[in-house]
Amino acid sequence: MVPRPVPLVTPGMLALFAVLATVPFWIARVGLYPYLGVEIVIWATYALAYNLTLGRTGLPSFGHGAYFGIGAYAFGLAQLHLWPSLWFCLAAALLAATVAGAAVGLFISHRRGIYYAFMTIAFGQVFWFVAVKSHALTGGEDGLLKIRRLPVELGFATVPLDGNDALYWFALVAFALVAVLLWRLVHSPFGRVLNAIRQNELRAAFVGYHVWAYKLLAFAVSAGLSGLAGALFAMAQTSAFPDVMSLHWSGIVVMMTLVGGGLVSFWGPVVGVVLFFVARDVLGAVTASWMLWFGLMFMAVVMFRPEGVAGAWQAWRARRAAASRAALASAAGD
Amino acid sequence: MAALFEAERLHKRFGDRVVLEDVSLSFPEGGLTGIMGPNGAGKTTCFNVLTGRFAPDRGRVRLAGRDVTGLPPRRMARLGVARSFQTMNLFDQVSARENVMLALPAMRARGFRWWRDATGDPALVAEADAVLDRVGLLARAGIVARDLSYGERRALEIAVALAARPRILFLDEPTSGLGADGMARLAALVARLKGEITMVVIEHDMRFLFALADRIAVIHWGQVIAEGTPDALRADPWVARSALGREP
Ligand SMILES: Nc1ncnc2c1ncn2[C@@H]1O[C@H](COP(=O)(O)OP(=O)(O)OP(=O)(O)O)[C@@H](O)[C@H]1O
Ligand SMILES: [Mg+2]
Numbered sequence: 001m002v003p004r005p006v007p008l009v010t011p012g013m014l015a016l017f018a019v020l021a022t023v024p025f026w027i028a029r030v031g032l033y034p035y036l037g038v039e040i041v042i043w044a045t046y047a048l049a050y051n052l053t054l055g056r057t058g059l060p061s062f063g064h065g066a067y068f069g070i071g072a073y074a075f076g077l078a079q080l081h082l083w084p085s086l087w088f089c090l091a092a093a094l095l096a097a098t099v100a101g102a103a104v105g106l107f108i109s110h111r112r113g114i115y116y117a118f119m120t121i122a123f124g125q126v127f128w129f130v131a132v133k134s135h136a137l138t139g140g141e142d143g144l145l146k147i148r149r150l151p152v153e154l155g156f157a158t159v160p161l162d163g164n165d166a167l168y169w170f171a172l173v174a175f176a177l178v179a180v181l182l183w184r185l186v187h188s189p190f191g192r193v194l195n196a197i198r199q200n201e202l203r204a205a206f207v208g209y210h211v212w213a214y215k216l217l218a219f220a221v222s223a224g225l226s227g228l229a230g231a232l233f234a235m236a237q238t239s240a241f242p243d244v245m246s247l248h249w250s251g252i253v254v255m256m257t258l259v260g261g262g263l264v265s266f267w268g269p270v271v272g273v274v275l276f277f278v279a280r281d282v283l284g285a286v287t288a289s290w291m292l293w294f295g296l297m298f299m300a301v302v303m304f305r306p307e308g309v310a311g312a313w314q315a316w317r318a319r320r321a322a323a324s325r326a327a328l329a330s331a332a333g334d
Numbered sequence: 335m336a337a338l339f340e341a342e343r344l345h346k347r348f349g350d351r352v353v354l355e356d357v358s359l360s361f362p363e364g365g366l367t368g369i370m371g372p373n374g375a376g377k378t379t380c381f382n383v384l385t386g387r388f389a390p391d392r393g394r395v396r397l398a399g400r401d402v403t404g405l406p407p408r409r410m411a412r413l414g415v416a417r418s419f420q421t422m423n424l425f426d427q428v429s430a431r432e433n434v435m436l437a438l439p440a441m442r443a444r445g446f447r448w449w450r451d452a453t454g455d456p457a458l459v460a461e462a463d464a465v466l467d468r469v470g471l472l473a474r475a476g477i478v479a480r481d482l483s484y485g486e487r488r489a490l491e492i493a494v495a496l497a498a499r500p501r502i503l504f505l506d507e508p509t510s511g512l513g514a515d516g517m518a519r520l521a522a523l524v525a526r527l528k529g530e531i532t533m534v535v536i537e538h539d540m541r542f543l544f545a546l547a548d549r550i551a552v553i554h555w556g557q558v559i560a561e562g563t564p565d566a567l568r569a570d571p572w573v574a575r576s577a578l579g580r581e582p
Contacts, residue, residue, distance in 0.1 A: 005454025190448040208411035
């Protein structure tokens, strides 16, 4: 049995995008507010991008909020000081976060494991600190305000994004593009090498891969796409604040990714993001200490099922497939 | 036979512990050189220095006359130096086929391509399957490395090294942990590869080594204490003294 090529876009993916596209039509009716959808697709984009390092390449980056935040600030600063064009500002965010990621990658890509993790935290804290302290540029703790939701210029038409529904659909398109791009990347030779590096860095080096360069590239791409998500977040919030760059919020994206099952599944991080925000809104309505409950869930996952929700789902499907095979075999034996 | 690979007066220490002292070895093209010696003698360290994992503190390493001292593993691999590991080093969560595919020079050459699918490339798959066939693993190609039997993993360890189409292959205790059956199968595999490719094999099993090696070097306390053909070595006092030496 020879492996089949992975299609550019899977039917499951299209179904997911289609279902997500209907969210604005029913989200209010199930008792949730439309802005929640915006948050979910933006953070899902962020978590997918993040998982390129943690889940795919095995790089424990615990300071990823920095790149999300750099994207948000770059988007805001570009529109306030340079050129208020959506495409230009998004490109600026992508570029700024990629450059920051690549620069940090230069210093950390020879590291592994806990040392790698510590260095990502250290650099994350540096960026956070700069965002808090450079009041003149970023507004410090008060945030960078008055960021506009710039309209989509298509040449033949201009689509305003002021409403939450319009922004949701725009963010969904961005999510879909990032998902398809990462899906390709993960199944490409580059992605397979990253996957190999996660499993055995030493062997990867001994079969001739420039492990350092691969780790650096993976980190830079992940940072860049996180920055893109950050730009969307700045639009959603019409402002940018340093708190998403903090260690706390960097930890939350790790938590979402792990709870959802990013270690074993491409879509795991998305599951984790949905769980997190729905838990916040549903549990949060009942108890102010919802974060405690989510934290306990996180600990339970880490201790008992590090493969997360997606891992549990995969295990269940494997068991069912085995059971039906056994049933078939016994039926054939009759 | 001209020497394909030469080590000249290698020294290596870890902290104040001297692990290799004045080690000179030379591996002729097309030959199979055996390396033996007690536990902790420095055999693996010697391989590590020869294949680029560690730079020697002193001494030279030459591949086909070219000075390759201190080059990192990826450069050594690209120059045609491949190795297997004493404690296995596989890509445990992917299939045997993908383990081999990852080591193919054709895959390495396109490692930075990020759009087209890799898993379904028929040329890569065919090449990987040919390598698996050589080590008798073709029927198990689709199995995840972690789920292979111990003996199969040992064979895969060699397949990954072979996939790089090396000029010289270093095998670090390829039979370690194998039963009589697995040992016989591995000896047959090494015998088949002998002549096709230059090999250097660290091995504790004397029967294995004396049957297959053209020349054998004995390393003890980080030094080469004896070197010669199997027949000459049988007469060597150290080999004769160690109970193992009498076995063949
Ligand atoms: N990276 C390292 N750092 C420090 N000491 C090391 C390192 N690698 C090996 N050593 C030490 O060097 C000595 C030689 O080890 P080596 O693994 O080369 O022996 P060996 O001949 O392969 O033994 P064995 O037959 O048990 O595999 C040992 O004392 C070991 O503890
Ligand atoms: Mg050893």
